[in-house]
Amino acid sequence: MEPRVCLQCQKPIHGRADKKFCDNQCRNEHNNTQNAVSNNYIRKVNRTIKKNRSILEELCPMEKSIKVKKTELSRLGFSFSYFTNTYTTKAEKTYYFCYEYGYLDLGNDYFALVYDNKALTADK
Ligand SMILES: [Zn+2]
Numbered sequence: 265m266e267p268r269v270c271l272q273c274q275k276p277i278h279g280r281a282d283k284k285f286c287d288n289q290c291r292n293e294h295n296n297t298q299n300a301v302s303n304n305y306i307r308k309v310n311r312t313i314k315k316n317r318s319i320l321e322e323l324c325p326m327e328k329s330i331k332v333k334k335t336e337l338s339r340l341g342f343s344f345s346y347f348t349n350t351y352t353t354k355a356e357k358t359y360y361f362c363y364e365y366g367y368l369d370l371g372n373d374y375f376a377l378v379y380d381n382k383a384l385t386a387d388k
Contacts, residue, residue, distance in 0.1 A: 312346045313362050320365035324377040334373045351380075 268277045272290035277283050285291040319340045323332055337344075347360040359366040359378065368376040 309346060312343050313348060316342055316346060317362040317365055320362060320367065320377055324365055324379050326379045326381065329376055329378045331370065331374050331376055334369075334375055337367075337375060 268283070269275060270277055270286040270290050271284050272294040273286065275286055277286055285294060319337065319342050322340075323336075324330055344360075347362050349361045351359045351361065351366065353359070357368055359368045361380065364380050366378045366380060368378070370376055
C-alpha cells in the first residue's frame with residue numbers, strides 16, 4: 265500500500281483511512297489555495313466579458329442594430345469565446361450576448377450588433 269501523504273505539505277499521514285490532511289491548518293491552507301485559483305479564473309472571465317460588453321456598447325446605438333466588420337471587433341480586443349448567454353431565433357440564427365448587448369455572425373467577415381432592452385427587465 266502506498267504511504268498516504270498530506271495534500272498540502274506532502275508529509276506522511278497517520279490515522280483514519282480517509283484522512284487527507286495532517287491537520288486543520290493544512291486543510292485550510294489547501295482550501296484557500298484552491299479558492300484563490302478559481303477566484304482568479306472567475307475574475308479573468310468576468311473582466312473579458314465586461315470588456316466585450318463595453319466594446320459592444322461603444323459601437324452599438326440603443327434601439328438599433330448595426331453591422332460591423334469582425335476585424336474591427338478583433339482590433340478593439342473583442343473575445344469571441346466569452347459571452348453570458350445565447351439566443352437562437354426561429355430561423356436558427358444564434359445571437360451571442362454579453363449582458364444586454366448581442367452579436368450575430370452574418371458571414372463574410374460581418375457581425376450584426378444588437379441591444380436587447382428586454383434583458384434589463386427579463387427576470388422580474
Ligand atoms: Zn500537512
